[in-house]
Amino acid sequence: MLSVAQLPDRGEIRVLDPAAGDGALLEALLKRMPVDTLSRVRVFGYDTDPSAVVRASARLQNAFPDVSILIEEKDFLDHVLSLSADSDLFSDTRSTLMPFDLVIANPPYVRTQIMGTEQAQKLAQSFALTGRVDLYYPFLLGISRVLSEGGVTGIITSNRFMTTKSGQAVRRALLSKFRIMHVWDLGDTKLFDAAVLPAVLLAKGTKQIVDSDVEDIVFSTIYESKENAVDHVSNVMEALTMSDNTVVSISDGRNFLVRHGLLDNGESADGIWRISTASSDQWLATVHKHTWNTFRRVGKIRVGVKSTADKVFVRSDWSALPGGRPELLRPLITRYCARQFKACIPSKTKHIKEIMYPHESTSKGRKAVDLSLYPIAARYLELHRTTLEARSYLIKAGRAWYELWVPQDPAAWSSPKIVFPDISEKPTFWMDTEGGIVNGECYWLQCEREGENDLLWLALAVANSTFIEFFYDHCFNNKLYAGRRRFITQYVEQFPLPDPARKESQIIIDLAKAIHSELPSNAADQKISELNALIWNVFGLNVEEVPR
Structure with missing residues (x-):
């Protein structure tokens, strides 16, 4: 300073x-x-x-x-x-x-x-x-x-x-x-x-409003790394003095990757700030050259349902209730189901959830169900009416007291959709084909154009690849502790897609479908490895040519 x-x-x-x-x-x-x-x-x-x-x-x-x-x-x-x-x-x-x-x-x-x-x-x-x-x-x-x-x-x-x-x-x-x-x-x-x-x-x-050009702004980053260190220093501040692209260990045993470059905001005054180096820019230029479109082309990425009263609407013990198992229950997809390509069954019974979903689709759009048609559910909700009516913001919005705060579109749940958690170390995207309802801790993506469902499978393959980890780190690098990444809408919608008309893309789509149907198995694991290499190649890259 x-x-x-x-x-x-x-x-x-x-x-x-x-x-x-x-x-x-x-x-x-x-x-x-x-x-x-x-x-x-x-x-x-x-x-x-x-x-x-x-x-x-x-x-x-x-x-x-x-x-x-x-x-x-x-x-x-x-x-x-x-x-x-x-x-x-x-x-x-x-x-x-x-x-x-x-x-x-x-x-x-x-x-x-x-x-x-x-x-x-x-x-x-x-x-x-x-x-x-x-x-x-x-x-x-x-x-x-x-x-x-x-x-x-x-x-x-x-x-x-x-x-x-x-x-x-x-x-x-x-x-x-x-x-x-x-x-x-x-x-x-x-x-x-x-x-x-x-x-x-x-x-x-400065008293003058300056140009928002960022070409001359030096940008340095330091994040924990699992790679082997090539040098050792005593602390983080000393590590920052190391040259670009150096993995260095410090006295407490942690390794860090140090990067030095220039700030890049995508030539937009309010664009995301990322580090730009000659090697990373060249890598991204190759990716862009082989990009047909982005995940935004598939459809809108939405967050899951939010009840703002989960203790009432979300349970794992519905069948054990004294009044009997109520109507309106639907399987709930949570972060405990997370696995690449295909959801897993949570290992603990308490994590296998169902949600009471009091919404339906009509010719005029979404509406709350008529509770008189569902007597067991109505009795259960009445028991919790005080809690539910305490959600004053819902009542002020003209909604029924027993609604979910963010129910999403009831008609959409039955269609195939990609689901993924907000936070994870590795990309973890899976295809739901069983009509589950996505919980608010996860996001979901559905194909919005008829006849283009194969784009979902193509996106699923790209999203689960090691390639997308490097793409994410080059473009966003929003990491939390322990290397966990934030997979939020504004990032995922920018993930690249190769041209679906290419022969290689069709192979990728077929492999993604096969992996989904064969999981868990050794055969599926082998296909995942094969798929990874294909994803890198379709974007004009080799797995071995990985710039940090």
Whole structure:
């Protein structure tokens, strides 16, 4: 941070931490300031926790008795929300009207659900944010309003904004309000105590709205790897100094893959942020050359049903109820059924679920069933009426008290569909041909055009291949701890499909169907290995030619 900062030659050097906590970041920054500048440094810190303010003040004043330090009990975002067109962020005193030369921050990670609706809406409106807003989003953008032109900020934050749909507005705004110099995705290093996967941004302030070009933004990533290490260092920070494409071990025994390249957002201001290197770009260019379309062409990817009262609607012991087994029960597909190509039977009886599904399709669309036609189900639901009616949002939406909150289309369940869990280390997609209802922890994809069901089988084959793991990591790299990937709509809909008219594609489709019918068996396992090689080849690649 200090290596790229151009501190004022004379006068004050203004430093801010908008979420100071116990003052650790400010202390670390001041320790690295040139000694001959400390007499000119003025430090400002804000925190909403009065005990943190006391601790930070004592810590900094003891360590730097000759530095001007002011740590106050204030909410940084309250200042942001009080902005008007003709006022600066800090309008309470003359001293805080001036911009800051250095801003260091580790904003709090709080979801809108915890913040409260009113504050979330104000923040969203002020910063043109949509969807689910994490508290650190407006913190990031608020910093741009107080950083001087040419001033430098270093921010420790969650890496979620780089790859999620809710982060689109933040990505766009960061590129227009800062001159970003370097991004570090610290992945699953567990470098900090917080559960989030961290990232660090280094950026300069600018008064001009800059071009959202990302060509010159350096992007580094570090994620745990199962590959053999070629070097050893003591810790994660030292590992980051290694050259691109190096697998390195650290003193606790973990191995990490270190990558250095440039930030690529697909030439879209709000596009997903990924690392671009010469080898990965060449690999993706080959894939795109052999891509006919994407999974989006097959159909819309939907999330499973959500009852918001699972204890009432979802059970494994329906037959044991005193009133008898009720009507309206349907088999429920859950993450415990997950297996590539074909669902498995959960090993534990308690994980074999059925759902009471009180919806039907009519010529006018979906509607709630007439409970008078299902007396056992009606008696059961009446027993739980208080719980179900407590879902006030459902009642306010004009829905019947016994409905599921998100039932999806009852007519669609009987058609073949690809199902997959939201989170898994390896891609795990399977074909359901038995009319099961998909639970809300999984997604499903159904063919929307008549006569194109073979596209589903082609997509199933691609989705379960080792090729798609590398494609995912090149394009999205949204990994959680232990290498688990997020298979969400915005990623899966971009998975590539080869031309279904090709002879190779027809072979792939036939193999996928055969695997589905033969699982579990050694013959199916052999076909899976054969299928993997075919998927790589159909995209113009060899399995051996795998760039990281």
